[in-house]
Each structure stands twice: as C-alpha cells, then as structure tokens.
Amino acid sequence: MAHVLGPQERTLAEAGTVGQRGMITSLDPRVRIVMSVLFAVVVVSLSTLPALAAALMIALALLMLSRLPWRKTLKRMAMMDSFIIFMLVLLPFTMPGDPIFTIWGFPASWQGLWKAVEIALTANAVILTLMVLVGTMEPVTLGHALHRLRCPETLVHLLMFTIRYIDVLHEEYQRLRAAMKVRGFRPGTNWHTYRSFGYLVGMMLVRAIERSERILGAMKCRGFSGKMLLLQDFTLTRRDIVFAAGLGALCLALILVDFA
C-alpha cells in the first residue's frame, strides 16, 4: 500500500484530498457521512445492470461536483479494482449457466460475466462516493462528525489518537528506514531482510508503547479526565438539506429503476 502515499504526501490529509474547494467540501460533514452510508446501502441492494450503471454515473457526477483531481481519484479507484480483478475474471468460469465461449475446456457463462460486472459496478460506485463525500474531510473532522452522530465516545477517542499518530509514526518509520539505508540495507528475498524487517516492526512497536506512556503522562498532568472536548460544532444549512434531499431522491429513483 506504500504506493498510495506518494513521496510528497506524508499525511492522511494529503493522501485524501483535503483543501480542495468545491461544492462538496462546504457541506455539513454529518450529512456527507449519512448520505454516503445511505447511498452504499441502496447501491448494494440493487441487482439490475441499468440501475447499477446509473449508480456509478451518480458517483462520477459527485466526483465532478467535488472538483477533485479526477485523474488521481480514478487512478486510486482502479488500484482497488486491480485487487479484485482475479475474482472477477474467475467468476464467468465458476458460475454455471449459458456458455459464451470455452477456454481450455472451461466454459464461461453469461450469468457469471454479468455477476462480475455487477460486483465491479457496485464496488466502484460505493467506494468512489465514499472517497468523494467523506474522504475529502479533514481526518479530525471525520472524528468530530462521528462523535456528533452518536458514535461511542471511546471509539471516537481511539480514532482521533490513531489519526493523530499515523503521521508521527510514519515519519519515525521513514527515519528508521533511512538509517537502515545508510548502513547499506537493501531489501531482497532473504533471511537477513525478513529479520531486519521483523526488528524494524518490533522497534516501532516498542517505541510506540513508550511514546504512549509519555502521552498519557502529559495528558494526566494537564488534567485529562477521560473526556475529550470536541470543539467543532456543525449546523445544518439549507444547502445541506437540499443536497440530502437531492441525493435521497436519486437513491429512490435508483430503486425504482431497479424494480422496473
């Protein structure tokens, strides 16, 4: 997954696409989370190709509205597709049905092919919408919004800590790798590499635990009592309601197309 974070992108926020000014970023984060969940549930329940194609169109339209760098976002989506491509290619051959053609005695079926197309459309529509609506938030805002949506407080705290320390620990990882590199370490398929990576992981974890002890000490000395004050407040505006109603209507239309 390292290729996901480019050389200049050190943080989650940079990996996502925060800072872009578009239609989407000015909307209430809570609305964006709720609507992307609703959209995902609706799309997963669809079972006809026209409806699923329309769902992917909606996702692409949201991408256009968001003014995200679409090339980069689609490339990331394609990266996910490369993971599932094996399963999709296998499907026509493993699902019984009317044969299209035969390779080495294995018949490919129409039913399997359609099933594979359905999965690909669903997966891409949902993940693209999620990345456009929620992935454009500051990671910290995501935590605040989930808190306002009544997520368990401990889970939100855990999420906030994780978000906060991913950057710090990623930098530490890069420092350790740099230290290994200047000592002539070059990864390959050998015992030495695996042992070195094992020690690297072990070192990172030991340091992480010691760091967390210092963090706890620092928090306690500032009077931390287990309650985190989340200062960000959200207010629903008319634009949020219009957006929610619009996307909701589109979801309803998708269901109708699916039944027709």
Added chain:
Amino acid sequence: MHIVDGALSNPVVIGGAVAAAGGVAMGLRSLDLDRIPTAGVLAASFFVASLIHVPIGPSSVHLILNGLAGLLLGWAAFPALFVGLLLQAVFFGFGGLTVLGINALNIAFPAVLAGLLFRPLIGRGSPIHGAIWGGIGGAFAIAATTVMVGISLALSGDEFLPAAKLVFFAHMPVMVIEAVLTGFAVLLARKVKPELFQTRPAT
C-alpha cells in the same frame, strides 16, 4: 484480503456487521482512560506497518500483522483494527463501506484469538521460545483470516468457492513471512522491553 461492496450476500454482510459491532464493543469495554493512548498509538503503528512492503521473489506483499496486534492488544485489537480499516476505506479507497463489518471481523477476530491463545506462551521461557510462539501466532492469525475470508465468500454463493481456495493458497507465502516477521518482532520486544508480554495486554 479486502472484500469489496457487492460481492457478498446480504445475510453475510449483515451477520458480519453485527458480529463486528459486538467485537468492537468488547474491545472498547477493555479500554479505560489509561489504555486509550496506548491502543491509539498502537493502532496507528499497525496502520503504518501495513504500508511496509516486503519483497518476495519478483513481487512484494504488504504486511497485515493482525496476529501481532492481537498479541499486544488482546480484545482491544478489534476496535484498533476496525479504525484502521475505516481510515483505509475512507482515505485510500480500499475495501468498502457496507463490508466494513465483515472485513473487520475477518481480520480482527483471528487477531483476538491469537492473542488469547498465544500471549500466555510468549511471556514465558527464553526470548527465543517466546519468538517461536509469536511466529506461530502470526501464522495462525493470517491462516484464520484467509479461512474466514474464504468462508464469507463461500457462504455468499458456490461460484466463489474456487476464488476462496485461490485466496487461501495465494496467501501461503504471506503466512510464512508474517510468521517470521512476528517472531523477530517478538524476539526484539522480549529483549528490549521484557515486561511487555509479562502482564495483561498492554492496552
């Protein structure tokens, strides 16, 4: 190892979500004030560890290390790994949204199991002894995860069965690498910070 939206049948997705919610709740109950920072920082470390690519032949694999997470965190590994999956889906576009529950279950439940089974064995004896059990725990967690991914696919339809088998065999080398790396990580931790595995989970 991520399952995407739309591949699984509804009962599997819903069952996975319910079970994952239970697991997350169990994990959160074990997190009191003093343990939240440790769990959060470790969750972040495991997220970063999943960015490490280890070469294997002409290709490379990225680490999962759910076994090690379970060994260190116990039940708290469940919410920690769940948070990692959530961030991966939202900011990197890996996995999916409705399948978040089943993905968390498939990765975190083996982690918790590895922690419960092997943690007591790791603290005892010499560091080498602990490292060997750590390696077994690491391999066990990956094997259990691939089996659970296979079961989720197979329950969704017979047509996925060959894909499920492929997932299992394709992950054989990953199991070996995770075992070796987990073993060495435990070896280092036992030498540098021996108290880590001696008491209850360090969450």
